[in-house]
Amino acid sequence: xxxxNKVKIxxxxxxxxxxPLSEEWMESPLEYSGSYVPAIDPEFRQFISAGDARRxxxxxxxxxxxxxxxxxxxxxxxxxxxxxGTGFGSVENTELFxxxxxxxxxxxxxxxxxxxxxxxxxxSLIGIHTHSHGYNSTYTQKGMSFDCALYDAWLQFSxxxxxxxxxxxxxxxxxxxxxxxxKADHVKAGEICSEAAVSVLMGTGQETPAYCTxxxxxxxxxxxxxxxxxxxxxxxDGNAPSAIMTGVSGxxxxxxxxxxxxxxxxxxxxxxxxxxxxxxxxxSALGFYTVACCLKxxxxxxxxxxxxxxINPSGGILLVNIVEDRHYSLSLLKPILCGGL
Amino acid sequence: xxxxxxxxxxxxxxxxxxxNSKDEVLSSLMSNRTGIGPLKYLRxxxxxxxxxxxxxxxxxxxxxxxxxxxxxxxRTALMGMIAMHEALGxxxxxxxxxxxxxxxxxxxxxGMDKSEQFYTDFIDNDTRNEYIKTxxxxxxxxxxxxxxxxxxxxxxxxTACSSAxxxxxxxxxxxxxxxxxxxxxxxSECITKFHLNGFNSLMILDxxxxxxxxxxxxxxxxxxxxxxxxxxxxxxxxxxxxxxxALLSGYGNACDAFHQTASSPDGEGAYLAMSKALADAGLxxxxxxxxxxxxxxxxxxxxxxxxxxxxxxxxxMPPVSSTKSLTGHTTSASGSVEAVICILALRHGFVPxxxxxxxxxxxxxxxxxxxxxQRKLHHILCNSFGFGGNDSSVIxxxxx
Numbered sequence: 001x002x003x004x005n006k007v008k009i010x011x012x013x014x015x016x017x018x019x020p021l022s023e024e025w026m027e028s029p030l031e032y033s034g035s036y037v038p039a040i041d042p043e044f045r046q047f048i049s050a051g052d053a054r055r056x057x058x059x060x061x062x063x064x065x066x067x068x069x070x071x072x073x074x075x076x077x078x079x080x081x082x083x084x085g086t087g088f089g090s091v092e093n094t095e096l097f098x099x100x101x102x103x104x105x106x107x108x109x110x111x112x113x114x115x116x117x118x119x120x121x122x123x124s125l126i127g128i129h130t131h132s133h134g135y136n137s138t139y140t141q142k143g144m145s146f147d148c149a150l151y152d153a154w155l156q157f158s159x160x161x162x163x164x165x166x167x168x169x170x171x172x173x174x175x176x177x178x179x180x181x182x183k184a185d186h187v188k189a190g191e192i193c194s195e196a197a198v199s200v201l202m203g204t205g206q207e208t209p210a211y212c213t214x215x216x217x218x219x220x221x222x223x224x225x226x227x228x229x230x231x232x233x234x235x236x237d238g239n240a241p242s243a244i245m246t247g248v249s250g251x252x253x254x255x256x257x258x259x260x261x262x263x264x265x266x267x268x269x270x271x272x273x274x275x276x277x278x279x280x281x282x283x284s285a286l287g288f289y290t291v292a293c294c295l296k297x298x299x300x301x302x303x304x305x306x307x308x309x310x311i312n313p314s315g316g317i318l319l320v321n322i323v324e325d326r327h328y329s330l331s332l333l334k335p336i337l338c339g340g341l
Numbered sequence: 342x343x344x345x346x347x348x349x350x351x352x353x354x355x356x357x358x359x360x361n362s363k364d365e366v367l368s369s370l371m372s373n374r375t376g377i378g379p380l381k382y383l384r385x386x387x388x389x390x391x392x393x394x395x396x397x398x399x400x401x402x403x404x405x406x407x408x409x410x411x412x413x414x415x416r417t418a419l420m421g422m423i424a425m426h427e428a429l430g431x432x433x434x435x436x437x438x439x440x441x442x443x444x445x446x447x448x449x450x451x452g453m454d455k456s457e458q459f460y461t462d463f464i465d466n467d468t469r470n471e472y473i474k475t476x477x478x479x480x481x482x483x484x485x486x487x488x489x490x491x492x493x494x495x496x497x498x499x500t501a502c503s504s505a506x507x508x509x510x511x512x513x514x515x516x517x518x519x520x521x522x523x524x525x526x527x528x529s530e531c532i533t534k535f536h537l538n539g540f541n542s543l544m545i546l547d548x549x550x551x552x553x554x555x556x557x558x559x560x561x562x563x564x565x566x567x568x569x570x571x572x573x574x575x576x577x578x579x580x581x582x583x584x585x586x587a588l589l590s591g592y593g594n595a596c597d598a599f600h601q602t603a604s605s606p607d608g609e610g611a612y613l614a615m616s617k618a619l620a621d622a623g624l625x626x627x628x629x630x631x632x633x634x635x636x637x638x639x640x641x642x643x644x645x646x647x648x649x650x651x652x653x654x655x656x657x658m659p660p661v662s663s664t665k666s667l668t669g670h671t672t673s674a675s676g677s678v679e680a681v682i683c684i685l686a687l688r689h690g691f692v693p694x695x696x697x698x699x700x701x702x703x704x705x706x707x708x709x710x711x712x713x714x715q716r717k718l719h720h721i722l723c724n725s726f727g728f729g730g731n732d733s734s735v736i737x738x739x740x741x
Contacts, residue, residue: 082596086499087477087479088477089499097535097538097539098456098457098460098535099460101457101534101535101538102457102460102461103461105386106385106386106387106534106538106541109538109539109541109542110542111539111542111543111602114535114536114538114539114540114542114543115539115543115601115602115728117535117539118449118499118501118728118729119449119478119499119500119501120499120500120501120727120728120729120731121601121728121729123500123729123731124596124598124601124728124729124730124731125601125729127596127598127729127730128598128599128600128601128729128730130598131598132596132598133595133596133597133598133609133610133613134595134596135594135595135596136500136594136595136596136729136730136731137498137500137507137511137594137731138498138499138500138731139496139497139498139499140451140477140478140479140497140498140499141478141479141482141495141496141497142477142479142480144479144496145479148496148497151496152511152514155511155514155515155518155520156514158518158520159344159345159514159517159518160344161514176464179464180463180473180476183463183467183470183473184470184473184474184476185474219494219496220493220494221486221491221492221493221494221495222491281477326483327495
């Protein structure tokens with residue numbers, strides 16, 4: 001692919017347990033302890049009328065806010081594709097509907113709660129709000145949901161079907177579902193259960209100064225180490241990246257899954273983000289977002305590195321996400337070349 | 342015309358209210374036998390609604406798949422395994438071959454059948470935590486895949502009633518781009534109390550047999566089922582020495598961008614999805630020999646879809662039918678369930694009948710009621726539209 005047609009990240013926005021729609025976390029991250037921390041919401045008024053906001057659960061409000069903010073930032077009104085990930089969807093409404101049905105019987109149930117429980121409401125809402133009639137899809141694969149959405153976008157770009165894509169991943173929590181996340185071991189000991197809404201605008205055009213380029217991605221189910229080595233080699237073309245962003249969280253079992261990186265790419269510094277953003281089914285989208293921010297700023301801040309030193313990411317950052325030691329996602333993001341594009 | 346490699350279908354499998362295999366489904370289609378009737382397996386107070394249940398209990402399916410009693414598994418996963426078993430068998434894919442295959446599954450309810458049963462246990466104690474693990478849609482795809490071996494990539498699409506169609510489209514894109522040689526794609530969905538009540542709260546369930554495209558239609562009947570297509574590149578099929586059963590010659594995905602649960606009056610999303618599929622296949626409207634409509638039987642869908650078909654096909658309207666009055670609306674699985682029905686129609690030379698239709702709608706299409714085709718079937722368009730205006734159409738083409 002020639003440089004000019006490369007897939008670029010045009011904008012990336014988040015609502016999480018760090019300050020919303022902001023990159024303040026790079027300088028002065030908020031620190032947390034405890035088992036469940038909800039996200040910090042922005043003022044939604046700037047994106048959504050009060051009447052509309054009342055009809056939406058928090059996942060939908062956040063999805064719309066990060067999406068509209070990313071579109072505005074990237075100078076695009078109607079993306080060619082809207083592709084969204086979510087692990088659990090709008091659990092607030094799912095819980096209300098389920099609870100009423102189980103405890104009060106199968107009468108008087110609310111259609112709005114049912115409708116918002118459907119996973120594709122975020123992608124649809126963004127389509128409705130921006131009048132985008134293009135490709136629209138939704139992925140749900142636990143903590144791999146964002147990666148699956150991103151992979152679809154990557155495919156659509158590769159086939160030349162689209163020139164812009166809004167890719168996001170959104171998961172909200174309730175105290176009850178945060179409990180389920182622990183009971184099902186989706187959030188492990190030492191990890192903070194959190195919420196996330198992330199929207200990433202991607203494009204192959206020249207419209208706007210981009211954060212970085214995306215140079216490839218692969219997702220594998222239960223790969224052996226040889227397959228992982230081949231995947232890394234084909235992504236990096238043998239050029240060592242400046243750093244590797246991992247999903248290391250401080251939980252010993254989770255962190256052991258990333259140990260192959262030390263064997264495969266020794267000496268490359270490993271980065272982490274889950275200590276700042278917590279763990280939920282959309283947290284890998286925050287990993288992608290942090291990498292894009294580092295490449296835009298051309299600096300990996302101390303809060304992401306192990307030794308507290310900053311790193312210049314001139315050689316790009318390899319992003320690795322592993323779920324349940326079975327789903328492995330690898331993607332490579334690189335800085336925009338000086339004077340190029 | 343589409344870029345990239347052509348997409349062959351080298352096997353398929355199905356289970357739904359009118360049969361537990363392709364042969365059984367074919368026999369029901371040929372004899373116009375509906376699978377819709379009174380509730381038998383789902384435990385709900387809403388016994389007034391007829392449904393298209395798969396005629397097996399969870400235990401029957403566990404036994405058929407050789408699953409030990411007590412293994413945590415959901416009905417959606419069980420139906421998926423039965424359809425996958427048939428699809429892999431026809432394509433001649435064994436355990437070792439799966440390392441090169443990807444699995445793209447469509448589902449929306451996931452493990453809700455067990456969650457609604459054990460919800461209070463989930464909250465109050467730790468006795469059913471294994472079913473919290475099977476609640477999410479992704480785990481359903483993993484359960485189905487793991488039964489057969491190690492797939493290279495597993496993903497789950499959840500776009501409500503177009504999930505399986507979008508799964509087929511993603512799988513085809515993976516083949517076209519060279520990212521994959523073989524992809525098993527489709528969807529699975531069991532009836533749950535959760536969405537029976539949800540559809541009831543939206544007031545779109547018919548208390549009698551549903552009647553798509555009929556002036557008197559009063560809503561849909563929920564169905565359930567699973568179906569998968571084995572999508573394969575021509576190079577891979579030649580290497581393995583397998584013959585295609587049909588071709589996937591085009592497809593389109595568009596967003597109605599109108600309303601979360603209603604279709605636009607002019608069917609813009611449906612029109613765009615069908616137009617994109619035709620352009621993608623390099624076909625003209627008059628090349629289509631049959632349309633398997635989404636045709637749910639709700640007042641809203643059938644008007645909107647009729648308008649979209651009229652806009653696109655005008656005077657070249659081919660025979661159209663909805664098979665949902667036979668199978669019930671299999672929701673997330675409907676895209677692949679109906680794609681398999683289209684493949685059966687291509688291979689056995691018949692046009693499925695719009696069961697239970699009697700009265701023409703004002704300004705609607707008049708559905709096909711004649712099993713014998715007027716001409717040989719080459720290309721079939723199959724529609725799947727979901728909540729949120731997630732509209733998708735695929736075109737299945739005969740191999741000769």
